[in-house]
Amino acid sequence: MTELTAGCCRLYLCPVPDTAGSRRDCEKAAVESLIAQALGEGMELTHSPEGAPSVSGHPDLRISISHSTNHCLLAVGNSPHINIGVDIESPRPQLLRVAQRFLTPAEEDSANRCGDETLKLGLLLKYWTAKEAVYKAALTPGLALKEIHITPDFTSAQARGSKFSLFWHSLPAGETIALACLEP
Numbered sequence: 629m630t631e632l633t634a635g636c637c638r639l640y641l642c643p644v645p646d647t648a649g650s651r652r653d654c655e656k657a658a659v660e661s662l663i664a665q666a667l668g669e670g671m672e673l674t675h676s677p678e679g680a681p682s683v684s685g686h687p688d689l690r691i692s693i694s695h696s697t698n699h700c701l702l703a704v705g706n707s708p709h710i711n712i713g714v715d716i717e718s719p720r721p722q723l724l725r726v727a728q729r730f731l732t733p734a735e736e737d738s739a740n741r742c743g744d745e746t747l748k749l750g751l752l753l754k755y756w757t758a759k760e761a762v763y764k765a766a767l768t769p770g771l772a773l774k775e776i777h778i779t780p781d782f783t784s785a786q787a788r789g790s791k792f793s794l795f796w797h798s799l800p801a802g803e804t805i806a807l808a809c810l811e812p
Contacts, residue, residue, distance in 0.1 A: 636705060766810065
């Protein structure tokens with residue numbers, strides 16, 4: 629397990645185990661391992677009716693979970709008063725095909741100004757991970773990714789009148805981690 633600090637929380641990262649089970653079973657085992665290592669044995673993962681993860685018996689503990697092809701990521705908030713969201717993703721060409729579905733017009737213009745496809749894919753990856761993290765932190769049913777506006781410097785975002793701080797980590801394999809903290 630690797631521990632990182634970012635803004636309003638601590639991040640715990642581990643590889644997704646390569647076992648004979650299904651991908652979902654492997655991810656579940658990785659999350660359970662992260663929770664036990666980060667928070668202690670006996671902590672049980674539950675979910676709200678909206679699908680947000682939580683720890684049974686600890687309503688003030690804010691957590692967020694994400695998976696990539698290679699890693700499982702757990703974010704644990706430093707305060708019960710700040711909603712958090714985290715996303716980890718690997719670069720993937722599909723983002724080029726679906727960009728218009730999640731970018732605002734200004735973001736799409738910015739991405740289209742990238743002359744190099746590799747640079748454009750990197751920019752789309754940042755937009756995607758930021759929007760996924762904000763979506764999780766917003767806890768707003770029905771929020772569309774196009775409603776989330778990322779600032780050009782990628783340090784903050786806005787959605788439906790709420791402002792979010794963004795924090796970033798990059799992993800050697802090219803994976804990007806975005807953390808969103810809802811500002812009180």
